[in-house]
Amino acid sequence: MxxxxxxxxxxxxxxxxxxxxxxxxxxxxxxxxxxxxxxxxxxxxxxxxxxxxxxxxxxxxxxxxxxxxxxxxxxxxxxxxxxxxxxxxGVDELVKSFEFSERAEVDKYYPQYYHNMDKSGRPIYIERIGNLNVKALYACTSLERLLQQLVVEYESFLTMRIPACSATIGHPVETSLTILDLGGVSLSNFIRVKDYIAAATHIGQNYYPECMGAFYIINAPWAFTAVWAAIKPWLDEVTVKKVHILGGPSAYKPELLAQIDKEALPKQFGGACECVGGCSLSDVGPWNPAGCKGSPTASALMEKMALEQPAHGQIISA
Incomplete structure (x- = not known):
């Protein structure tokens, strides 16, 4: 640089x-x-x-x-x-002892992960359900373990991710930016996993409120109106107002890049980040600068963040 x-x-x-x-x-x-x-x-x-x-x-x-x-x-x-x-x-015990040993296998069928932060300092959370293989997913894990992992990630978000992002951006951070990729989704796949999505939505809204800052639904197919009609009743009005429903790359790339540095966004979504071993398994961000795998792009981004960090940043405790 x-x-x-x-x-x-x-x-x-x-x-x-x-x-x-x-x-x-x-x-x-x-x-x-x-x-x-x-x-x-x-x-x-x-x-x-x-x-x-x-x-x-x-x-x-x-x-x-x-x-x-x-x-x-x-x-x-x-x-x-x-x-x-x-x-x-059993949240406190889960935080101490839960191990999601099937993470890499689950990632093949239902990627859910944090990756870097946006321009406002919010951790970026990404889910992809387009290529969801429900049968294979539940062959390597269970609904119970998926929900346990979700809760452990919420706890990590509050105690690790947002304090690290707050320190890096120089002011308090309290929410995330979520990207839900529906590319290739089928209504039948959604229906098969709706129990998990309904339970996850209930946990987020009732037990971890006010953690979502923005929600971008990308690659939304024409049939998404039916999916959205099924999801919307699970959400409160404040959450619904944070949702941005976008189509393909020409629609979502400008929107995402207006919020996220190109180096922080995975290449498949129009960014430049290509973590070794895949962005979905890297867990790279201010809370984990090196990531689980080395990434030249991520390293460059971390250097940029370090240079931009003010001398006296505020950290919001969780």
Whole structure:
């Protein structure tokens, strides 16, 4: 990287940090009523012995408050239901002991992975269901293990990925950018995996609210109207507004590249990244700069991120 390019990228990163303003309803941008709701919510949880130090920080409580429009009774109902689910599902134990040993095999039939971050610092999450082979998928794993892996990834997102992205971009990051690739999808395949998708959607909305910043559905076929009609009822109105449904490469490439550096986006989606062993298994990003496999493109991107990192970045705790 030349000195000129290094200087330019450093200035652009510093400029991004200096112009950052917390979105409404986040720490640093609460109305008096929202701040009062946060204090009331936290106080009630503490009084009832339901507050867990370290895990229940203000950013976490605000995610639930935003999901229920700062209605404290409704938020508390949602939050306590989540805490019960965490205990019943065994989340804390899963985080300590779960191993998804079939990851490489599952990746052949249903790739689901994090890969780098977008221009706003959000981790990029990608799913591809076009080539889904349900029979082969459930021959190497199960619905239960797929959901356990999903939950472990959500926990990693909160405790590892967004703190690393926050440090790299220089301001708090709380959400992800999701890409759902429907290239080659068939309605019959979707129907066969709908139980997993419905369960995964329920977990995301109810137990990990306000984690999705943008959702790009690409390579959407003409039959997607039927699929979308099946999915939409599972989603709340706030989530639906974050969804962008796009067609083929000519439609989605400009949209994705407006949000994601070319070096951060896998080549198959119009980017330049080609991780050795495949982007879907690399887990490359600020949380794992080298990735599971070496990648010259990823290494160059990490160098660029390091140069752009402001001297005093803020990290949002999870």
């Amino acid at each position: 030349s000195a000129t390019v290094a200087a330019n990228t450093t200035m652009s990163g510093a400029a991004a940090a200096s112009t950052y303003s917390p979105p409404p309803g986040r720490l640093g941008n609460l109305t008096p009523a929202q701040a009062e709701a946060l204090a009331k919510f936290a106080g009630e949880l503490r009084a009832e012995g339901a507050f867990v130090e370290g895990r229940h920080d203000d950013a976490t409580l605000l995610r639930f408050l935003r999901a229920r429009k700062f209605d404290v009774p409704k938020t508390k109902e949602m939050f306590l239901a989540c805490e019960k689910w965490r205990k019943d599902f």
